[in-house]
Amino acid sequence: MSTVDYLELLKLAAPETIVVAAAVAVLFVDLVIMRDEPMRHRLLIGGAVTGLGCLVALLWLAKVPVHAAVLGGVLVVDPLTQWVKGIVLVLTLCTAALSLHAKFTEHVGEYFTLVLLATCGMMFLVSSDDLLTIFVSLELTSLCLYILTAFSKRDRSSAEAGLKYFLFGGMAAAFTLYGLSLVYGLAGTTNLRAAAAALAGQGLTPLLAVALIMVVIGFGFKVAAVPFHLWAPDAYQGAPTPAAALIASGSKVASFFVLAKVLMLGFAGVEGSGAWRQFSAGWAPLLATLAVVSMLLGNLAALAQRRVKRLLAYSAIAHAGYLLLGLLALANSDGRPEALAALVYYLATYGLTTVGAFGVLGVLERVNGSDRLEDFIGLSRRAPGLALCLVVFLLSLAGIPPLAGFFGKFYVFTAVVGAEPARLGLLWLVALAIALSAVSLYYYLQVLKRAYVVAPVAGADRIVLTWEDRLAVGGLALAVVLLGVFPSLLLSPLGAAIQVAGY
Amino acid sequence: METLCFYLFAALAVVCGFLVVANPFSRNPVASAMFLVLTIAALAGLFVLLHAFFLAAVQILVYAGAVMVLFLFVIMLLDLKEEERRSWRKFGLVGGGVAVALIALLMYAALRQSPLGAAGEPRVEGSTAALGELLFRQYLLPFELVGVLLLVGMVGVIWLSKRAVP
């Protein structure tokens, strides 16, 4: 039995530890000190403690670059995971900023605690190469998100959404666990890299195929890929807006990253060494199928939506399709660093954009009390700044240059095309994705049309924005523009990090 | 002897597990819960056959002793009535049958083509101390994470049972 240097371990897991400590601190401060204060103060203080925790963790990530894989891959800290964890933390920070005007709950302490603990789960999800830890942190994240979805007690649809999310999630967790335990049974180890080495010689046996399918089903649920997407529209619709933002951004980033890792590392040897170029077996066809259906259904169903949250949910499903396409590029070992960098860039920009869009939605919901398309009418006159930010977010989601969403799509599609120069098997997939991106422009423009073109009803007054809204939404819009104009701001450090981490 | 015990416990687990979800004699939630207790006990028996005494004892103590009793307690408090007999729809019946058949076929093919490896030596022989060593060294982080997970559960339940201020 090897001894463990607990101090070293604490140092490596410090960001996560800080986040958990902040979670407990929020709970303590809100329930003990701030108990009888007015709601506004409680929200401000809770948000401040949450933000402080995230900032300290971010600072630690930036200032203490320790790199190690300890305990046989249970905790892997390398530049890439540091970056992804940083992205998750930034997204949480934005979510916390959007929560400062929450009217959906009186339980401020519990709310921020759950947000922070979900973040902690995501961070462990990102930085572990161990099946056991991955599963436990997946459950931690999911459990927090189920509760957050149902957090609005006065709203029936919130409870319904929470229950739906929970039931689907429980089912998916069962699939994941079954698949992971089959992997463990076949490989005899819970470490991803070791499992890959053990599986390499076996070829794609039926049992391994079952394991693979089960794992993909489980993660497919997490990332809301068709046909495991049924929870997403209801959860997005029913959940309080900041919670929906967290589900759509941070959770998505972490889930996609871990899915990429499981497929890339854990199932690397599934087909044996010779079958790489043909994509004839293994997880590539499975993923390609999921990607196609997700893109098709997400984009087409979004056309019919009258509520913006639902629209964003279907757009998220479509984006899951693009991202699954990006995962396909990882199947090939040459060009993998570029593909991985493109994927993480896409994830980061998509997360920022979504949080921003939900931020705008949150403001409107606060003023109008709902998120119907009609509520966007005359937004450009009621709040010109907000409307401009909305333009930035939605056009970025649609993939219009020079915004970040365009470059995300561009790099991912380039990586997919470049992944298999010989047979051009994936070219038609990329063509489909580009075509569907054009379709998606229609429903994003539906929203913008109402904001800018349709004449407002008389008497609609100006929307007063608070400084937190300005800061969060404006900052996010700025980030989306900046990352679009200078993609290398994020891409080149990511590339360097991937080089160092050695994927 | 051991093989006999294995088949006994395995059969008990499968039969009781079936009776939990689809009991042809009673649609009473209490009956389901009690069969779940039996399933758990049978699983504990399987753990004993694998020399995992600690796990078996914990399984009984936590699941049969605490979790299931709380289940029953909740059923009792909510005064759940017998579930109505499900009316069988043609689609559900056919779809379910096809799905079960396909999964059975898949598992059969899978198990025929790739037999699971022979049972290896247990890495942690029944001893509680060795298990503790493993939990607090190799698997310290998942172990702590489960602690956080329980905290989430606790916060969630307390939040859920607090009265909403109208």
Add this chain to the structure above:
Amino acid sequence: MMETLDQLFVLLKRWVVGEFPAAWRLWLSPLIDAGAIIGVFAGLFAVTTLLERKGLGRLQNRMGPNRVGPFGVLQPLADGLKMLTKEDIVPRAADRVVHFLAPIAMVTPILLAYAVLPFGRNLVAVDFDAGLLFFFAVGAGTELAVFMAGWSSRNKYSLLGAMRGIAQMISYEVPLVLSAVAVVLVAGSLSLPSIVDSQAGYHWGWLARWHVFTPWGLAGFILFLIAATAESNRSPFDLPEGESEIIAGHLIEYSGFKYALFFLGEYLGLFAVSALGITLFLGGWQAPVPFLAWVPSYLWFGAKLLGCIALFIWLRGTMPRLRTDQLMNFAWKFMLPLVLVNLVVAALWHGTAAWGFFGAGATRWLLGGAVLWLTYSALSHALFTAPGRGPRTYRYAD
């Protein structure tokens, strides 16, 4: 000679088993163990009912049973005959299967629990590595039995009784297990015989090294006793059966032999948990003073067991019954924090075992005792001054 007497039962069993062909021995040995346990403790049950009735009688200034046989010693026999010949009534609305299974589910797990208890030197049916855990695991089965009895009777009083019973048993199981965990922490084993071994020897040649003589052990033992009283539904924690409010709780629809089985189960549970307390804190079968070490170990164990039973009878005769809210507050707001602090004190005690300076033992004792005492007084203060917890006010009955 004394050695032989001490190991009398072990040798006896070995001899009996040796007389049989080898193929049978594997089966015979556990059978003999089980038979002996059932025989001895069913007998003890009979004796205890008499003792309890006599003792309660004396505490309440009356004679107790004195009609059947000399001084009433044959009373258990008469009680047993009465129980066996009574009509067995099952309510028409009852769930017959569960109603029938409940008494069995009550007695069987408790009998299983005896398998891991060491009643004397080498006198244990199964020396099992996770014995303590096994004990608690099978003990959890009785909660199910209470539920089954209360639910299957289709009687609102039984249901209320079962709900009270389960809530109480689950709540008090936490301090019960945690006070035992302190012993596991110091003894470093979950096996009950090795926990007894860890208490062997004497300080300065006369003070036994029992855990009860340490600060955490003393506190742990008291907490354990309280939790054990609650676990076995005995007064002052006999709310599930509270005769004055819910008649007899989950037992209301039972009569005849099934009722007797429940009764047997409750007493067997009491013996088992007392035996566990003795094993954990009172040195098990070890003699309290070295010059009496020649007395056979099982006699010491029996004496301690009878002492515990007497204590429980005394408690029952002395204490009034609690209210449900008092019961729950006591479990969660007093016992749980105290038992957690006790765990920390036990860890400190274990950590400072290497202190060698003069007076180290006394220092450790005083430190641990002070921590526990402070916690105790703070918690009890909080318990008694919490809002709404003052002396009861009567709105209508002044």
